[in-house]
Amino acid sequence: MQTLPEALVAEVGRLAGIQAPAHARWTLETVLDALGALVPHPRRDAIAAELPAWTAEAFERRDYDRTLGREWLLSVVAEGEHVRAGAALEHVEAVLAALHDHLDEDRFRLLVAELPEDVRDMVPPARSATRPPPRPIAEPEPPPHTLADGRPGPSRSIADAEPER
Numbered sequence: 001m002q003t004l005p006e007a008l009v010a011e012v013g014r015l016a017g018i019q020a021p022a023h024a025r026w027t028l029e030t031v032l033d034a035l036g037a038l039v040p041h042p043r044r045d046a047i048a049a050e051l052p053a054w055t056a057e058a059f060e061r062r063d064y065d066r067t068l069g070r071e072w073l074l075s076v077v078a079e080g081e082h083v084r085a086g087a088a089l090e091h092v093e094a095v096l097a098a099l100h101d102h103l104d105e106d107r108f109r110l111l112v113a114e115l116p117e118d119v120r121d122m123v124p125p126a127r128s129a130t131r132p133p134p135r136p137i138a139e140p141e142p143p144p145h146t147l148a149d150g151r152p153g154p155s156r157s158i159a160d161a162e163p164e165r
Contacts, residue, residue, distance in 0.1 A: 005052035005054070005055065007102065008028065008052065008055070008098055008099075008102050009021055009024045009025045009028055010024070011097075011098040011101060011102065012024045012025075012027055012028045012091075012094050012095055012098045013027075015093075015094035015097050015098060016090055016091050016094035016095075017090075026081065027081060027091045027094070027095065028055060028095055028098070029054070029055065029058045030058075030076075030077055030080040030081050030091075031077055031091055031092050031095040032051075032055050032058040032059040032095065033058040033059070033061050033062060033076075033080070034062075034072075034073050034076040034077050034080070034092075035059065035073070035092075035095075035111075035115075035119075036058070036059040036060055036061060036062050036064075037062035037063065037064060037065055037068055038064075038065075038068055038069075038073065038114070038115055038116055038119060039059075039064065039111065039114045039115070040064050040066075040114060041064055043110055043111075043114045044059065044060055044064070044114075045060070046107065046110060047059065047103070047107050047110060047111050048060050049107075050103050050104055050107045051103075066116075068116070069116040069118045069119060070116070070118040070119050070121075070122065071118075073092060073119055074088045074089055074092065075088075077091060077092055089122070092122055093122055093123075093124055096122060096123050096124060097124045099111065100123075100124070
């Protein structure tokens with residue numbers, strides 16, 4: 001059984017498509033470091049209390065600055081991880097989704113409520129606990145009946161043919 005830090009790192013890796021646990025851990029730490037600057041200190045302490053120690057340290061590392069937003073967040077993550085802006089966006093979304101799964105629901109709502117509006121838009125929608133309905137199985141189309149609907153060649157392959165007995 002995985003501990004919370006291991007499960008959180010594994011979830012970030014899975015959601016972001018990161019194979020190496022060390023890279024997923026760095027992604028989690030980099031994103032939390034940047035997100036922390038977007039949350040006022042009293043609220044940040046309440047959220048950090050739910051996080052594993054090393055992630056809480058990253059989350060509380062920077063001073064709060066209410067002028068920061070999405071552009072700053074993505075540039076800090078991209079620079080910190082040495083990735084492009086598109087990958088930084090995916091990593092932020094993956095971390096937010098993993099936090100949603102691993103934080104207490106009230107703490108996660110508190111985090112989202114404190115984020116600037118343009119960052120709040122990056123929070124993935126909640127995943128349902130129920131499975132989606134199964135996809136309907138498509139019925140095979142009947143073979144064509146007219147010459148216009150047909151295709152060149154025989155309707156049955158010679159390899160499938162069986163001699164009459």
